[in-house]
Amino acid sequence: MDPIVLVAIFIGVVLLYAWMVYNGLITAKVRISEALSHIDVQLKRRTDLIPNLVESVKGYAKHEKELFEKVTEARSNLVSAKTTQQKAQANNMLTDSLKSVFAVAEGYPELKANQNFLQLQEELSDTENKIAYSRQFYNSNVMDFNTKLTVFPSNIFGNLFHFKPADFFAADEADKKPVKVSF
Amino acid sequence: MNIYSAISTNIWKSYLILVLFVTFAGTVAYVLTKGIGYDPSVGILIFIVSIIYSFVSYFFSDKIVLAASGAREIQKKDNPELFRTVENLAIGDGIPMPRVYIINDPSPNAFATGRDPKHAAIAATTGILERLDKAELEGVLAHELSHVKNFDTRLLAITAVLVGFISLLTDMFMRSLFWGNMRNDDRDNRAQGIFLLIGIVLAIIAPVIASLIQLAVSRKRELLADASGALLTRYPEGLASALEKISADPRPLKTATGATAHLFIVNPFKGKGFQGSLTNLFSTHPPIEERIKILRSM
Numbered sequence: 418m419d420p421i422v423l424v425a426i427f428i429g430v431v432l433l434y435a436w437m438v439y440n441g442l443i444t445a446k447v448r449i450s451e452a453l454s455h456i457d458v459q460l461k462r463r464t465d466l467i468p469n470l471v472e473s474v475k476g477y478a479k480h481e482k483e484l485f486e487k488v489t490e491a492r493s494n495l496v497s498a499k500t501t502q503q504k505a506q507a508n509n510m511l512t513d514s515l516k517s518v519f520a521v522a523e524g525y526p527e528l529k530a531n532q533n534f535l536q537l538q539e540e541l542s543d544t545e546n547k548i549a550y551s552r553q554f555y556n557s558n559v560m561d562f563n564t565k566l567t568v569f570p571s572n573i574f575g576n577l578f579h580f581k582p583a584d585f586f587a588a589d590e591a592d593k594k595p596v597k598v599s600f
Numbered sequence: 601m602n603i604y605s606a607i608s609t610n611i612w613k614s615y616l617i618l619v620l621f622v623t624f625a626g627t628v629a630y631v632l633t634k635g636i637g638y639d640p641s642v643g644i645l646i647f648i649v650s651i652i653y654s655f656v657s658y659f660f661s662d663k664i665v666l667a668a669s670g671a672r673e674i675q676k677k678d679n680p681e682l683f684r685t686v687e688n689l690a691i692g693d694g695i696p697m698p699r700v701y702i703i704n705d706p707s708p709n710a711f712a713t714g715r716d717p718k719h720a721a722i723a724a725t726t727g728i729l730e731r732l733d734k735a736e737l738e739g740v741l742a743h744e745l746s747h748v749k750n751f752d753t754r755l756l757a758i759t760a761v762l763v764g765f766i767s768l769l770t771d772m773f774m775r776s777l778f779w780g781n782m783r784n785d786d787r788d789n790r791a792q793g794i795f796l797l798i799g800i801v802l803a804i805i806a807p808v809i810a811s812l813i814q815l816a817v818s819r820k821r822e823l824l825a826d827a828s829g830a831l832l833t834r835y836p837e838g839l840a841s842a843l844e845k846i847s848a849d850p851r852p853l854k855t856a857t858g859a860t861a862h863l864f865i866v867n868p869f870k871g872k873g874f875q876g877s878l879t880n881l882f883s884t885h886p887p888i889e890e891r892i893k894i895l896r897s898m
Contacts, residue, residue: 448694455691543684550692553832558694 438565438574445562449583452555453501456586459548460495460508466544467492467511470537474518477528481521488514501584508548509588515541552586559583610751610821614758618654621762625650653765654758661757662713662721665863669711670855671701671723678702682729685738686722689745692832698722698748707851708732711863712744713757720748725853732842739839740846740865742829750828752821760860826891830898840895847888 471485491514495507519538522528529535563582566575629646633639657664676683683700690697698712698720708728714720722744724737732740747753830836846866856868866888 452694455694459691543688546684546688547691550688553692553834554694 434570435574435577438571439578441571442562442565442575442578442580445558445565446580446583448558449555449562452551452558453586455551456504456548456555459544459551460504463508463511463541463544463548464492464496466537466541467515470515470518470534470541473531473534473537474522474528477525477531478521484514484517484521488518501586505587512545552588555586559585607749607751610755614658614751614755617755617758617762618658621654621765622647622650625653650765654762657758657761657765658715661761662715662719662753665711665713665757665760665860666701666721666723668855668860669703669723670705671703671721673699673701673721679729681734682724682737685734685741686745689738689742689832693745693749695720695745695749698745700724702726702729703853703855705853705855706730707853707868708846708849709853709856709864709866709868710740710744711860711865712747713753713863714748715754715757716751717748720753722748727849727851728846731845731849735833735835735838736842736845738833739829739835740842742832743825743839743865744829746825746828746832747821750821750824752825756863760863823891823894826895827898830895836895836898840892843888843892843895 467488471488474481475485488511491507491511495504495511498504498507522534522538565571566580566582626647629643629650633643674683679700679702682702686700687697695717698714698717699722701721701723703709703723703725705725706727707725708731710722710724710728712720712722722741724740728740729737747756826839829839833839843866853864853868856864861868
């Protein structure tokens with residue numbers, strides 16, 4: 418066969434492969450942003466529930482001012498967060514402050530018996546589960562994308578088209594540590 | 601076999617089964633006309649009906665299967681815990697929220713159906729809701745949602761409806777052999793005899809083919825659904841102990857039939873009666889001990 422034909426076939430195959438890699442990466446990227454929007458829906462729901470929670474707790478525990486400030490601050494941080502990392506961080510802060518709200522609520526039997534409060538508590542814990550699941554879905558998509566970007570030979574074209582690895586939605590560092598039990 | 605290749609395999613297998621079904625029905629129709637001397641119009645009619653039937657099975661198999669199992673749809677307020685668990689898992693799998701059904705039966709079991717994730721439904725018996733704790737139920741539902749995500753449900757539901765039809769067809773054929781209008785035509789008596797023979801052979805092997813199709817479609821995918829379900833909940837022990845509880849319960853599921861048995865997470869006959877021993881022979885699910893062992897080793 419003519420060497421020119423061979424070279425032409427080789428270039429054709431490489432171009433075809435580059436085209437497939439490019440499309441695959443774009444698809445993976447679209448999946449990531451879709452997964453991120455799933456997280457956002459849950460985060461929005463969470464931030465919407467918090468003012469109600471603060472109101473219902475305030476009715477029973479007025480003097481826990483510091484706590485309310487902490488929650489409100491964490492909430493506004495989450496609302497104003499832009500990047501994935503900021504969101505993840507603000508969300509973890511909010512999780513912590515909510516934990517202390519529910520810990521404080523333990524000390525107020527009347528509050529614990531309040532139907533409205535109980536419902537909010539249930540809604541918030543459900544939202545937290547949903548955030549965890551949507552985070553898991555997002556992270557698995559990020560992992561797919563980042564793997565494509567780093568494995569040979571698709572990494573060559575990934576770099577050529579200037580794709581950047583996506584950020585994971587990090588879980589709270591404290592959650593990752595083993596739980597300490599003391600007697 | 602990873603998830604993505606499983607999805608594409610399932611999609612082309614569903615179409616293949618539809619094509620095979622129409623071919624099979626066409627052959628049966630041909631044999632009926634040639635072998636027993638039915639009018640050719642009967643053959644054409646059967647062929648057309650089989651094509652219509654495959655369309656019906658593609659679009660309505662989920663409704664047929666749900667209705668046959670006596671499942672009724674529930675809303676969030678009817679069982680918030682079940683509904684929420686399904687919601688969470690659907691988010692984790694990145695699929696739309698499926699419809700949720702409850703089957704009123706004390707035998708613990710569950711299945712999923714629907715032609716794609718947008719038209720999916722997930723059904724659980726009241727028995728399973730009573731017996732399992734939260735982590736176990738989550739494991740079972742994650743297994744079912746994996747079937748939805750992998751497009752197993754499309755393949756399985758189509759198979760259920762078509763297998764039901766094939767056994768109905770061969771039943772009819774056998775009956776017509778005994779009671780039907782056999783004509784004695786001198787001209788091609790021999791040819792008729794050969795076709796008659798083929799007809800009998802077809803009638804005998806048809807249920808076997810049907811069982812083999814079911815067998816081929818489900819064994820591997822149960823293990824895959826177990827694995828991807830465990831990946832979703834990050835807690836294989838939940839599903840493992842759920843499987844233990846479900847298989848330890850001796851009550852068979854009343855509404856399950858030979859055509860729908862392979863849909864359920866655990867063989868609904870519990871190895872009892874004629875149907876039970878038949879499904880053991882053509883087992884659609886890998887042995888439960890093996891599934892539990894694999895889950896526990898994850």
